[in-house]
Amino acid sequence: MLEVSGIDCFYGDVQVLRGLSLSLKTGEVLCLMGRNGAGKTTALKAIMGLVRARAGRIVLDGVDIGHLPAHEVPRQGIGYVPQGRRLFSELTVRENLLIGQMTRKTGPAALERAVHLFPVLKERMEQRSGTLSGGEQQMLAMARALCLEPKVLLLDEPTEGLMPSMIAAIRQSVIELKRHDVATILVEQRVDAVLPVADRVAFVENGTVRDTLPVEAVRADHGLIDRYVGVGH
Amino acid sequence: MSRAVLLHVGVIALLFALQFVLSDYHHLTLTRVMILSVYAIGFNVLFGYTGLLSLGHALFFATGLYAAGLSATYWGFTAPTAFAAGIAAGLAVSLLIGAVALRTTGVAFMIVTLMFAQAGHLATLYFGDITRGDEGIVLPEASRKFAMLGATVDLADAGLRFNLALVLLAVTIGVSLLIVKRPIGRVLIAIRENEPRTLMLGFDSFRTKLFAVVVSGTISAAAGAATALAFGYVGSTFASIQYSIYPLLWTLLGGAATVLGPVLGTLVMFHLVDLASGYTTASLLVVGVVLVLLVLFFPKGILGTVRARWLPWLP
Numbered sequence: 290m291l292e293v294s295g296i297d298c299f300y301g302d303v304q305v306l307r308g309l310s311l312s313l314k315t316g317e318v319l320c321l322m323g324r325n326g327a328g329k330t331t332a333l334k335a336i337m338g339l340v341r342a343r344a345g346r347i348v349l350d351g352v353d354i355g356h357l358p359a360h361e362v363p364r365q366g367i368g369y370v371p372q373g374r375r376l377f378s379e380l381t382v383r384e385n386l387l388i389g390q391m392t393r394k395t396g397p398a399a400l401e402r403a404v405h406l407f408p409v410l411k412e413r414m415e416q417r418s419g420t421l422s423g424g425e426q427q428m429l430a431m432a433r434a435l436c437l438e439p440k441v442l443l444l445d446e447p448t449e450g451l452m453p454s455m456i457a458a459i460r461q462s463v464i465e466l467k468r469h470d471v472a473t474i475l476v477e478q479r480v481d482a483v484l485p486v487a488d489r490v491a492f493v494e495n496g497t498v499r500d501t502l503p504v505e506a507v508r509a510d511h512g513l514i515d516r517y518v519g520v521g522h
Numbered sequence: 523m524s525r526a527v528l529l530h531v532g533v534i535a536l537l538f539a540l541q542f543v544l545s546d547y548h549h550l551t552l553t554r555v556m557i558l559s560v561y562a563i564g565f566n567v568l569f570g571y572t573g574l575l576s577l578g579h580a581l582f583f584a585t586g587l588y589a590a591g592l593s594a595t596y597w598g599f600t601a602p603t604a605f606a607a608g609i610a611a612g613l614a615v616s617l618l619i620g621a622v623a624l625r626t627t628g629v630a631f632m633i634v635t636l637m638f639a640q641a642g643h644l645a646t647l648y649f650g651d652i653t654r655g656d657e658g659i660v661l662p663e664a665s666r667k668f669a670m671l672g673a674t675v676d677l678a679d680a681g682l683r684f685n686l687a688l689v690l691l692a693v694t695i696g697v698s699l700l701i702v703k704r705p706i707g708r709v710l711i712a713i714r715e716n717e718p719r720t721l722m723l724g725f726d727s728f729r730t731k732l733f734a735v736v737v738s739g740t741i742s743a744a745a746g747a748a749t750a751l752a753f754g755y756v757g758s759t760f761a762s763i764q765y766s767i768y769p770l771l772w773t774l775l776g777g778a779a780t781v782l783g784p785v786l787g788t789l790v791m792f793h794l795v796d797l798a799s800g801y802t803t804a805s806l807l808v809v810g811v812v813l814v815l816l817v818l819f820f821p822k823g824i825l826g827t828v829r830a831r832w833l834p835w836l837p
Contacts, residue, residue: 337722363724371722377715384708391705392724437724 290315290472291336291441296345296355298328298335298496305331307496308345313441316470318463320483320504322518323493329476330372332493333443336474337369338362349441364392368434372445372476376426376433378419382410385418385429389436403435406462424455431462435471442466442473448482460486480514492517526837530699533782534692541684549680555792556687557748558768560694562776562784564741565769567698570778571707572734573714577632577766578639579742581619584646584761586612586743588653591756594665596652601668601677605747612743613736620735624728639766646758658757666754683752690748691785694741698781701737702837710734711779742769775816777823781837786824 291313298306306328313319321329334340336347338359347355354365363369377385386400404410407428413421418429427447434442444463448456456479463473463486477483483490484504491501494517507513537556541549561583568574589611593599599607623634647655666677677683701707712720713727720727750756759765768791769784776787794812798805820827829836 339718339722358726359721360724360726363722369722371719375716375719377712377719379711379715380708387705388708388712388720389723391709433723 290350292346292348293332293336294346294348296332296335296342296347298331298340298342300331300340305340305496306335306342309335309493309497310345311474311491311498311501313472313474315440315472316467317489318467318473318475318487319501320475320477320487320490321493322477322480322483322490322514324517324519327493328496329493330445331496333369333371333445333474333476336362336443337367360392363437363439366393366437366440367443368437368439368441369443370427370430370434370445370447372449376418376421376429378417380418381415382418382421382429383414385433386410386436389433390438393437395436395438399436399438403432406435406465407432407458424451424458427451427455427459428462431459435466439471442471443476444473445476446478447475448477448479456482478518480518484508526835527699529836530695530781533785534688534695537688537691538685541681546680549684551792551796553680553684553687553752555789556684556691556785557745557752558772558792559785559788560690560748561742561745562769562772562788563694563698563781564738564745566773566778566780566784567701567710567741568734568738569770569773570780570783571702571710571714572731574731574734575632575770576623576635576735576738577763577770578619578635578637578642579738579769580761580763580765581635581639581642582612582616582739582742583746583749583765584642584758585615585739586746586748587750587756587760588646588746589743590747591659591661591750592652594661594751595659599665601666601675601751604665605744605751608747608750609740609744612746613740616736616739616743617732619739620732624731624735636763636766639761639763643758643761643763646761653756653758655758658755658759661750661754661756663754666751677751678754687748687752690744694744695781695785697737697741699837702781706730706733714779771813774823775813777820777826777829780823780825780829783823783825790824 293311295308295310296306297308309332323329331340335342338357342355346353349365354362390399409425410429410432421429447459460482466473475483487504489501489503490507491498544552565579568576586608590604590608593607594604619638623631626634646653668675675682709725709730713730717727772787772791773784775791777783794809795805798808822830
């Protein structure tokens, strides 16, 4: 479904991704793990066209999306929830969701499905999104991305700074999306939040994927996480 | 009919009724305020809703003003045709300026728009043979008269001028409300709040911002054309930097990103200057103090603060 092959990305003269490759199948949950600065977020930005890859290819369902302008990528069916939520705080919950579905014209059913995953949003539809709690904002950011009815969802540290009940709700939503064949790339530092939902784990180091393993193999070998993420993760 | 629409209809009805009780002086002032409010509403589309601060809006205002004034003077255009020419010129110029200026962001956008406006102002002085520079041109009387529904309409008639200005203001408020209530209004606000995020949702933010510049510039040009035809005069003062600063002050005072804020801001500022100049020659100092107090107690402008504290439904 999504094939990223050997991409190089730079911030100015500094090379951040070095021939990074990964692949994703329909309904699969792939977790990117690695230390801060390893290149996980840049990999997501490169897929979204927000950071241009100078080499390599990014192909979604046979279409090379690596050369599309950034605003065309979501229209191909990739939803992105960046770190830090980034809602439109002056708009209400409903307006945030309506904006989410405008570019792909997905209709009210998509909005209903997105809200169904996060029922708490139903009670807050007319509330300004800037006044929601951190967990609710994260749910809204995910719901807004889901209004695009994406084939692939990119989540960047969705559980950062959230309390356990919110983390459980977000984890549950990823499982639910998997049932609906939405593939997910999850960037996370919290191993406990990732392992119950991931199918495979890709370890990123120095801008490239060192190892991609089934989640069972990662569970069996704690040394892997210590090596790539650091002790005390 | 929603309470927001009712409120705006009520304001227009109140303005209509005022013409029967105002003195000649205030009648004329209110006509001027209504036309300049149109300019402020245009500015607000770009600044208030889209978050783009242009320091060169005088260029759009002057484009409408000169296109209407010069076409009436040199080519004999009647008022409706000259007004249409002003709007068309404003549309074309804002499209061109927007396409260039939107390659920049933030402070650079302010500077680029300011530079364009300064170039426009200098052009009105440089081509003094045509524009007569600061001295300006008084429009021929014939150009301000036209036939409509079998009757002769004369823009020198104060009552008619007032009502035409009111019609223009009502249409502009309607356009502004329409934009705010439609999905495009939400996208403009989303761009103001977080432009990169709109990109990630699949919006071509450049095109959306260009739309905002064109709508804003065209409305401003309509106000310029109306000024020329209503008061029968065009001059380069209208292209100067102070005419870029005025709509910013009016909008900030009344409340950016509120439909009626620019109207209220223009009205308050006009009367503030008027009142202060009646008591002292240092009237601008008084105005400055009052503005500082207003900003301290109404940081979001008058209607912005009213909306934040009491009327969240206010568009």
